[in-house]
Amino acid sequence: MKNNKTNSKMQTIAFPSIGLPFLAAALLLPLLGLAVAAGEDGWTTLGADDNFGAWHQAGDWYTAGDAMVDPHNSKRLAGKLGTGVMINGKTGRTRSLVTKRNDFRDVELHLEFMVARGSNSGVIFHGNYEIQILDSHGIKKPTAGHCGGIYPRAESKPTYHHIDKGSPPRVNAAKRPGQWQTMDIIFQSPRFDKDGKKTAHAKFVRVVHNGVVIQENQEVPYATGTNWDRKQYPQGPIIIQGDYGPVALRNVRVRPYKAGAEELPVPPKGFTALFNGKDFTGWRMSPKAKNFWSIEDGVLKSHGLLKEWGADLATEKEYRDFVLLVDFRMPTKSDSGIHFRRLIPEMGNFGQAEQFNLRSKGGMGQLESFHFVPKNTRKNMGLKEKDLPHVKYIDPKVGVWHTVKLTLIGKTVTAELDGEVILDKFEYPEGLLSLEPAIIRFQKHVFVNGDNLGEMNPCPIEFRNVFIKEIEAGL
Helix, strand or coil: CCCCCCCCCCCCCCCCCCCCCHHHHHHHCCCCCCCCCCCCCCCEECCCCCCCCCECCCCCCEEEEEEEEECCEEEEEEEEEEEEEEECCCCCCCCCEEECCCCECCEEEEEEEEECCCCEEEEEECCCEEEEEECCCCCCCCCCCCCCCECCEEECCCCCEECCCCECCCCCCCCCCCCCEEEEEEEECCEECCCCCEEECEEEEEEEECCEEEEEEEEECCCCECCCCCCCCCCECEEECCCCCCEEEEEEEEEECCCCCCCCCCCCCCCEECCCCCCCCCEECCHHHHHHEEEECCEEEECCCCCCCCCCEEECCCECCEEEEEEEECCCCCEEEEEEEEECCCCHHHCCEEEEEEECCCCCCCECHHHHCCHHHHHHHCCCHHHCCCCCCCCCCCCCCEEEEEEEECCEEEEEECCEEEEEEEECCCCCECCCCECCEECCCCCECCCCCCCCECCCCEEEEEEEEECCCCC
């Protein structure tokens, strides 16, 4: 959908049978026009090699073997001979693709797309809920109108304008025009009772753009765009917008999605999983930890109001040099940390381990040793300003997933938050960090009272996708 004032009109797309009574629709809607049967893995291809048999209308869309930016006009795409790719006409402005099947509910959708310079498209579920496709390469602060955003509600009068912020992508993962990009979307349809009353909003469970998670569990109470007050249904078609700029598609496929049926975490090449997504295998569980940690839908969750330390999760194995990748989320303002190695001397209430701070405000990435080692000890060690870690403080957004990459080699530590370096190859001074292997701990913080995090804050924290790559000492 266009994200500026020139888009005062949205194409009205009609599709059959969507207004049937809810129970009847669930039972009677046929699987219309799918030329390719679902495979063993449940995926159904929505392609064009069968003369667009899966689509309700094709307009000027045509098939090609590949796509490229037109060498004579960077705002257009050109096709190469062959099949497997769908392109929306020579000018990039034609009717949108609408699936003949109009009973999609909870689905996973995979597609690969290419846009020309300045081009605009979108993937729309049920005709109501849009994930934006746009030439957004290089945008530092993307809005919901950029690629991967859940498009805002809008009104066309007196001039086109947004009436909410939609849901911007967590990060901008867009590639340059003319490059193939991937989009993986898990969509959960709205829920209705037997009388047709909505009981739960539609939700984008996850949107992954070029391998990067950009949306997570985002509810969509209304339709997006100018038709935001459009009636909602428990099922509908999938639409790919074709009327706002050149777009090419390939490998478009869909399969049913069942909540909670996600695959177990798959480590990146060279990494192993510290958390299997099912149970606490590989973790030491103190009696307190058993009371303050749980696993829900593949996520490690801390809960409850802890009054005294001792409920941390600890790995059974000890590690010296490693790269640790972990996703974390703070449901509210919170404080936690990742502990590693042993400190010389010990660090007061925090015990023997160094702590990489996870904090929603005013301390993300801080190495706690330089704040809790007694002042006289620091003085005796001769620590000066140049010896202290200089962290680029970024407050992680509450309620969304973030990724930490922690690299520890010898006495040198580097940390990244969502791909941005916040601690760059900091080297510990002599006599502070042990080189002996040690367990890694996820901290369950005691409750806090204070202006920064709030009264009686239980400091909840959640983790998933916990991967580690061990590095041989000396490398």
